[in-house]
Amino acid sequence: MSKLEKVLYGNRLKPFLFLVGLILMLPFVVKSSYIFTILILIGIYSIVTLGLCLLIGYAGQISLGHAAFFGIGAYTSGVLTTSFQLSPWLALVIGMVTTFFIAYLIGIPILKLKGHFLALATLGINIIFYILILGLNQLTGGAAGLIGIPSLSLFGLPLTDKLFFYFFVWTAALLVLLLSLNIVRSHVGRVLRSIHDSEIATETLGVKVENYKVAIFALSAAFASLAGSMYAHYITFVAPPTFYITKSILFLIMVMVGGAGSVWGAILGTTVIMFLNEIIRFVGHTYFGISGEVEIVVYGLIIILIMMFLPKGLMHVISKPIQKLKQKKKVKIKSHKDMISQKGV
Amino acid sequence: MLKVDGVSTHIGKIKILHEIYFQVEKGQIVSIIGANGAGKSTLLNTLAGLYRPTSGTITLENDVISGYPANKVVEKGLSLVPEGRQIFSNLTVKENLLLGMFSKYYKEKKLAEENLTKILDMFPSLKKHLKNLGGNLSGGEQQMLAIGRGLMSNPKIILLDEPSMGLAPKIVYEILDTLMIIKEDLGTMVILVEQNVKAALKVCDQAYVIDQGRIIINGTRDEISSNPQVISAYLGIKSAGA
Numbered sequence: 001m002s003k004l005e006k007v008l009y010g011n012r013l014k015p016f017l018f019l020v021g022l023i024l025m026l027p028f029v030v031k032s033s034y035i036f037t038i039l040i041l042i043g044i045y046s047i048v049t050l051g052l053c054l055l056i057g058y059a060g061q062i063s064l065g066h067a068a069f070f071g072i073g074a075y076t077s078g079v080l081t082t083s084f085q086l087s088p089w090l091a092l093v094i095g096m097v098t099t100f101f102i103a104y105l106i107g108i109p110i111l112k113l114k115g116h117f118l119a120l121a122t123l124g125i126n127i128i129f130y131i132l133i134l135g136l137n138q139l140t141g142g143a144a145g146l147i148g149i150p151s152l153s154l155f156g157l158p159l160t161d162k163l164f165f166y167f168f169v170w171t172a173a174l175l176v177l178l179l180s181l182n183i184v185r186s187h188v189g190r191v192l193r194s195i196h197d198s199e200i201a202t203e204t205l206g207v208k209v210e211n212y213k214v215a216i217f218a219l220s221a222a223f224a225s226l227a228g229s230m231y232a233h234y235i236t237f238v239a240p241p242t243f244y245i246t247k248s249i250l251f252l253i254m255v256m257v258g259g260a261g262s263v264w265g266a267i268l269g270t271t272v273i274m275f276l277n278e279i280i281r282f283v284g285h286t287y288f289g290i291s292g293e294v295e296i297v298v299y300g301l302i303i304i305l306i307m308m309f310l311p312k313g314l315m316h317v318i319s320k321p322i323q324k325l326k327q328k329k330k331v332k333i334k335s336h337k338d339m340i341s342q343k344g345v
Numbered sequence: 346m347l348k349v350d351g352v353s354t355h356i357g358k359i360k361i362l363h364e365i366y367f368q369v370e371k372g373q374i375v376s377i378i379g380a381n382g383a384g385k386s387t388l389l390n391t392l393a394g395l396y397r398p399t400s401g402t403i404t405l406e407n408d409v410i411s412g413y414p415a416n417k418v419v420e421k422g423l424s425l426v427p428e429g430r431q432i433f434s435n436l437t438v439k440e441n442l443l444l445g446m447f448s449k450y451y452k453e454k455k456l457a458e459e460n461l462t463k464i465l466d467m468f469p470s471l472k473k474h475l476k477n478l479g480g481n482l483s484g485g486e487q488q489m490l491a492i493g494r495g496l497m498s499n500p501k502i503i504l505l506d507e508p509s510m511g512l513a514p515k516i517v518y519e520i521l522d523t524l525m526i527i528k529e530d531l532g533t534m535v536i537l538v539e540q541n542v543k544a545a546l547k548v549c550d551q552a553y554v555i556d557q558g559r560i561i562i563n564g565t566r567d568e569i570s571s572n573p574q575v576i577s578a579y580l581g582i583k584s585a586g587a
Contacts, residue, residue, distance in 0.1 A: 197432075201433065202433075204424070204427055205447045205498070207417045208414070
């Protein structure tokens with residue numbers, strides 16, 4: 001138990017078990033293959049948003065270019081498995097390592113920027129990546145995309161089966177969640193939060209702020225790459241529009257809606273936005289006869305509303321009553337104890 | 346002993362500090378006073394390694410500390426409490442303090458606990474707030490926390506950039522009292538930068554007046570307090586000569 005407590009300390013165990021239970025239960029409840037696909041995509045995107053949450057919510061650095069890292073993972077997997085016939089697993093790892101180093105090298109100069117300038121620089125990276133995958137068409141297939149990416153298989157189980165892939169994706173997402181939770185609690189997490197509050201003060205305490213900023217940027221990029229590789233092997237086809245800045249902004253909205261200050265918020269936000277996306281499409285198409293990317297308009301509205309009324313995100317709304325309930329319980333227990341001790345006297 | 350030997354600092358193309366010379370002896374509190382924009386904060390930031398001096402050297406007990414980045418300077422024993430306190434408002438008081446020992450945290454966790462008790466004994470008002478967020482403290486308590494955080498790394502010298510900023514006079518004197526404790530109990534050298542000249546001259550042993558990046562007057566506390574120029578310019582009293 002002590003080992004488990006080290007990883008899933010204190011009040012983290014219950015929500016984690018709840019999430020595991022939910023993930024195990026959903027395949028029995030959800031019969032529609034369409035919704036199942038969305039659940040898989042939520043798992044994939046959650047890996048990206050978890051990393052982004054560490055970067056934005058904890059270290060206080062913004063990125064509007066994570067779709068590029070998502071794309072680097074997807075294209076590395078795609079190209080290495082189709083053109084070079086490499087094992088998908090090896091390609092996935094190579095993708096993550098490559099992305100980590102690319103993000104690390106990019107991070108050194110751009111993380112010296114702050115606020116809007118950093119946002120623009122990361123946006124620039126995303127655009128450069130988009131142009132590169134369009135231009136390097138011999139390798140990436142250009143605008144037509146890359147087809148015939150093999151599916152993953154694990155211990156002889158073909159992950160083309162949706163159920164298997166669902167469990168595989170969510171296992172990975174849960175592992176990333178565990179890692180993130182532990183980073184947040186560790187000394188590193190404390191340093192990241194202090195960078196968020198005041199870089200100067202953190203530096204005067206002897207922290208090499210740049211190293212931490214670049215490292216968390218690279219780590220979150222590596223998470224995005226992992227998700228990208230999974231995406232490529234699941235859909236078995238990648239094309240440039242998936243990795244444009246609109247996707248980066250979508251990731252950002254997911255984090256903001258869930259609440260950047262909490263790792264759990266990333267998963268919540270991803271889930272909410274993914275389902276909202278489908279609802280908007282469905283309602284827009286059947287009732288208003290609109291097709292195309294209507295959701296963009298709604299996203300804009302969501303950002304404004306979230307910033308105005310829920311700057312801490314949905315997670316804050318959920319966690320607040322739970323905390324109040326806990327406090328009431330504590331007070332009750334305390335008063336009960338006091339009564340007993342008084343009777344004793 | 347901290348020795349500043351002909352230090353000049355440029356920010357961009359503008360020369361802010363012009364060949365500054367001064368020193369702090371062991372067990373001394375040194376005040377640096379001056380008007381807005383005189384270069385006080387630039388001087389402290391240069392000492393702490395946030396700016397690199399363009400000429401001159403800074404030595405702390407025979408160890409050259411100029412030219413090193415801020416994180417190395419802290420390891421060499423110089424701690425800066427930056428202007429405006431810069432408390433980590435989303436971290437608890439305990440976490441704020443523990444970050445003060447960042448450079449030694451992994452190697453010496455026991456020492457961290459010891460230092461924590463030592464600092465809390467020095468600032469008892471922080472004890473009851475240990476699990477509260479730093480941002481929820483009052484201004485005076487935040488300043489105590491900032492000083493406590495600066496002391497966590499067992500520095501040889503601590504630099505305070507306007508600790509009286511935005512605080513009630515009574516609390517300013519409480520903080521200055523703690524400086525005396527730091528000096529006497531810990532033997533730490535203190536450099537105090539202040540606009541509140543009256544308060545600064547109450548606690549210091551030596552004072553330097555800085556104007557447009559140059560030290561124009563220096564002397565012991567009594568010399569500075571009775572200097573007609575200081576009296577008319579900084580204490581707001583018309584001196585007999587003026």
